[in-house]
Each structure stands twice: as structure tokens, then as C-alpha cells.
Amino acid sequence: MATAVRNDPEKSTPAPGYRFPPGFKRNLLWFALRRFRPANPILLFQHLVDEYGDIAHYKIAWNHIVFLNHPDYIREILVVQNDNFIKERTVQRSKMLLGEGMITSEGPLHRAQRQAAQPAFHRQRIPEYANTMVREAARTRDSWRDGEERDIAREMMHLTLNIVAETLFATDLRGEVHELADAINGIMALYNFLVLLPAAEWLVHVRPPGLAAFVRARKRIDAVVYRMIEAHRRGRTNRGSLLDMMMAASPDHSEESEQSLRDQVITIFLAGYETVANALAWTWYLLSQNPDCQAKFCCEIDRELGGRLPTFDDIPRLRYVEMVFAESMRLYPPAWAMGRYARRDFRLGDYFLPAKTTVLMSQYVLHRDPRFFPAPLKFDPERFTTEAKARRAKFTYVPFGAGVRQCIGEAFAWMEGVLLLATLGQRWKLRLAPGHPVEPEPLITLRPKYGMKMTIEARGPTT
Numbered sequence: 001m002a003t004a005v006r007n008d009p010e011k012s013t014p015a016p017g018y019r020f021p022p023g024f025k026r027n028l029l030w031f032a033l034r035r036f037r038p039a040n041p042i043l044l045f046q047h048l049v050d051e052y053g054d055i056a057h058y059k060i061a062w063n064h065i066v067f068l069n070h071p072d073y074i075r076e077i078l079v080v081q082n083d084n085f086i087k088e089r090t091v092q093r094s095k096m097l098l099g100e101g102m103i104t105s106e107g108p109l110h111r112a113q114r115q116a117a118q119p120a121f122h123r124q125r126i127p128e129y130a131n132t133m134v135r136e137a138a139r140t141r142d143s144w145r146d147g148e149e150r151d152i153a154r155e156m157m158h159l160t161l162n163i164v165a166e167t168l169f170a171t172d173l174r175g176e177v178h179e180l181a182d183a184i185n186g187i188m189a190l191y192n193f194l195v196l197l198p199a200a201e202w203l204v205h206v207r208p209p210g211l212a213a214f215v216r217a218r219k220r221i222d223a224v225v226y227r228m229i230e231a232h233r234r235g236r237t238n239r240g241s242l243l244d245m246m247m248a249a250s251p252d253h254s255e256e257s258e259q260s261l262r263d264q265v266i267t268i269f270l271a272g273y274e275t276v277a278n279a280l281a282w283t284w285y286l287l288s289q290n291p292d293c294q295a296k297f298c299c300e301i302d303r304e305l306g307g308r309l310p311t312f313d314d315i316p317r318l319r320y321v322e323m324v325f326a327e328s329m330r331l332y333p334p335a336w337a338m339g340r341y342a343r344r345d346f347r348l349g350d351y352f353l354p355a356k357t358t359v360l361m362s363q364y365v366l367h368r369d370p371r372f373f374p375a376p377l378k379f380d381p382e383r384f385t386t387e388a389k390a391r392r393a394k395f396t397y398v399p400f401g402a403g404v405r406q407c408i409g410e411a412f413a414w415m416e417g418v419l420l421l422a423t424l425g426q427r428w429k430l431r432l433a434p435g436h437p438v439e440p441e442p443l444i445t446l447r448p449k450y451g452m453k454m455t456i457e458a459r460g461p462t463t
Helices: 028-032 041-052 071-080 089-093 107-121 126-143 152-169 177-189 191-196 209-235 242-249 255-289 291-305 312-317 319-331 386-391 410-425
Strands: 055-060 063-068 085-087 149-151 338-342 346-348 351-353 358-361 428-432 440-442 446-448 453-458
Touching (some): 028 055, 041 055, 041 063, 063 071, 071 338, 071 346, 126 312, 149 152, 152 209, 152 242, 152 410, 177 209, 177 255, 209 242, 242 255, 255 291, 255 410, 255 428, 255 446, 255 453, 291 312, 291 319, 291 410, 312 319, 312 410, 319 410
Antiparallel strands (some): 055 063, 085 338, 149 453, 338 358, 346 351, 440 446
16 A cells, blocks of 8 residues: 655654654644645645655644545555544535435435435436436526626536436426525535534524524525425325435425435435536536547537437447546545544554544545546546556546445436536637636535626537
8 A cells, every 4th residue: 555655744642552644743723824824634634745755644633634645545444444533524514405305414324324225326226317307408598698608607506406306306496496496506605614613503592693594595495495395295196206316215204304305305305416417517618728639529519419318228329428527526536534433443544543533535635646547637638448447447437436325327327417518519609708716615516706797608519
């Protein structure tokens, strides 16, 4: 296992019996005031890799943190020793919005939720969703006009929200999609404040100014979700949607059952639309900055579709479109970091670490490591040919996580990304608006900090 240390190691004072990796001598709180912006942990993670290599240790107050940046270490935590770990504090803090949904729940509850939802994501069900995805994408592209400027990040949010509502929840949210998106955006704007605020879970009941805004936004989301559930019940039809499956698993209308249903719906909504929307926004940006790749992308769409709308059966032929999407998620992975919290003492390589240690990993940093992706800042979809993928070590490209908690909707997301890119890209090219700043913002997902303002340009057939 690679444990290269690029500078002289700075070891924390170890507790008796424990052996810690190299890392900061001082508590991170000291560094945070001088060098790192707490709101952008990616800067910290990259510094740790540059200074200490594949595994580094630091402390925040009395808490031990270990950061990993090697596929062997990542596999050890997510697969080999998975039973010793639960989700770490940042994810637990998101329970303020998500409750005990599939992202935040643990143990038997998580297994039961995943088992209940699994049929909706079975490979036999996935093709059924393709027509809805293409229909909604065609509706979006028909609303665009040549030469107009739009925030493509916002456009992709609205599009994927509608798709998740119709495919997984058999619900038409078109009249409420703006309300839902605005409420979620409001919570995202407060994300770093919520993560850093001590005792936020308790203070939410007191409602200081920042948390009062969070509570208002959460109520708006809850209202939409409960209206959707109630409308589904009144319809008295079982269309086999994910919402039907969740409701069948919670047949009584007790307060606890209703809360559980709400938590699961909100979790799937957030995971199902937010990640794909961000991946699409970054993809349009990267295509706009790489005209050769954009030309090849357009040529494949024209050659394989011949002017008609794509279908599920076209996906295997849209290989370059998929490669573009994959390379976008390498450079700007929507799920930009993962974390686990140790329940018991554990060994990791040459180190022995205590229970309650937090282990962090970052897809954003890993995917830009030149050992695994030469010229890592270059946008190169050819990294994802069948041959190139076969040569690459496992756990070096993990945009959907890995192990037993790998994203249940991964196949859904890949299909959605390819079909939406092909449908929209069939008619339009997108060009970044002059002077628009582009900066990734690591919140629950990796969002464009200032949105993604782009000019819509009609394109003719390629030759």
C-alpha cells in the first residue's frame, strides 16, 4: 500500500498504544484562523495530500481526523472494515433536513429502507424511465431561444426535479418545482453555517436568525412533500412507483410512520435530482471550454440519432456522450467527499487508531491525482474508453461512492445524464457568458458557486 510522505512527517503526540499518521502538530482550529477557509475544506484536503501523502492526521479540538487519498485505504474503510464505521458528523448534521432517510440512517433501518427501494432501481425498471427523461428534456429544449442567456445550473435543477418526481414518485410537480427548488437552494446557502454551528440540532428549536431561515425553508419543502403523499393516497392507484413501495412499507398513518415516509421521500428527492443537475451543469461548462470535445460530442449525437429523439436503446451507441459525462464527474464530482466514524479501535496500514476517529476521503482530490489520471486538470473524455477503464485500478474513480452504501440510483443517474445531454445537445450549444465567474462550492454537493450563466446557441447538423 502506498504511504508516501513527501515532507518530513509531523506526528501528533500519540495516545498510549495508538500510532497516528503524519500530520499537523497544531490543532486545526489554529490553522483555520490563519491558512484555511473552513467553508472550503477541499483546500485543506489538497494541502494534506501535498504535504503528507496518502494518509494524514489532524485534530479539531479533541477529535481525531484521518484523511485518505489512496484506493487501497479507501477500500479498507468502505469494504473490508465497513462494519466498524458509521456516517460521520457532517452527514449526521444533515439529519436536520433529511431526518432518518437512506443517506443518514444506519444499521437495520438503512438495510430495510434500501431493500424497500431496491425494486424501483432494478435494471428491469430503469428502461421504463427513459421516455419520461427524454420527454422532459425535449420540453426544456423547446422553451429555449437562440441567443438568450440562462442560468444552466438552475435550468438543470428544474429539469431533474421534474424527472425525479415523475419517474420515482409518479407525481407532476411542474406547478411547484420552483417553490421546491428555491427552498432547497435556501438551505444550501446555509449549509456551511449549519455544519460549523455548535449544537445546531438543539439551537434549531430556539431559532436564531440563520436557523430561523432554515426552519422556514424546511417547512416549505415538507409542505410540498406531504401534499404529494396525500395526493398519492387520494388517487388510490398503485403504479409501482418508488413512492408506492415506500407507502406499502409504511401502511399505518401514525406520526412516526408519516415522519419516516417524509424522510425517505426528501432523501431520494435530494439525492435523485441534486447530484445529476450539478453534474450536467459542470458538463455543459466543460464542453464550452473544450471545442474539440464539443464537436465530437455533437457529431456522435447527429450520427447515431439522425435527428430523432434518443431512446433507451440508443444509450450503448452514445459512448462519447457517456465518456463526456464521466470525465465531467471526474473533474467535478457532485458527491465531492465521503466520511466515516469509527465505532471501535482499528488498524489502517501501519497505523493503529482509536474509536471515534473520523475518516475522510475526497473524490474531488482523488480524481485529480496525477498517479491515477495523468494531466489531471485536462478535460479528456478518452480516459473513459472501455480499454482505459479496464486498465485503471479500482477505487480511483468513485463518483457514486463505493461499498455497501454505494448510491442505489447510480444506473438511473448514468442513463439520465446520457439521455439529457443527447436530447439538449441535439439542438443547442451552450457558451459560458462573458465574464461569468466559475468556482466550485463544496456544500452537500459540489455546486457552481455563482450558478452557470450560459448563452444558448442554435446549432445545425454536423458534417
